[in-house]
């Protein structure tokens with residue numbers, strides 16, 4: 001009789017500790033998932049649909065960038081990225097490297113001059 005109770009108690013303890021550790025590890029997973037992903041937006045200079053393609057393609061080519069949407073009239077890019085895989089600066093630099101100035105990184109003259117005429121956003125009116 002005592003033996004049976006003891007077994008039941010052990011089973012109960014095992015069950016509780018199992019379910020407890022399960023829920024804790026799940027919560028930690030959820031937390032790290034949230035902390036890993038960051039959403040931000042910043043200014044990227046550009047003019048047209050070709051710019052949009054170029055800017056978004058550059059951002060999305062980076063490992064860890066989950067979403068990149070650039071808006072033509074506001075010149076704002078909306079980015080979701082994994083901050084464990086890359087830093088925000090990497091995204092600025094990548095976009096500048098294809099010819100588009102951001103509020104943190106400037107494109108080099110050489111790359112800028114290679115842009116199609118309609119995409120040249122410096123020096124006054126674009127069109």
Ligand SMILES: [Cu+2]
Nearest residue numbers: 048050051119
């Ligand atoms: Cu363009």
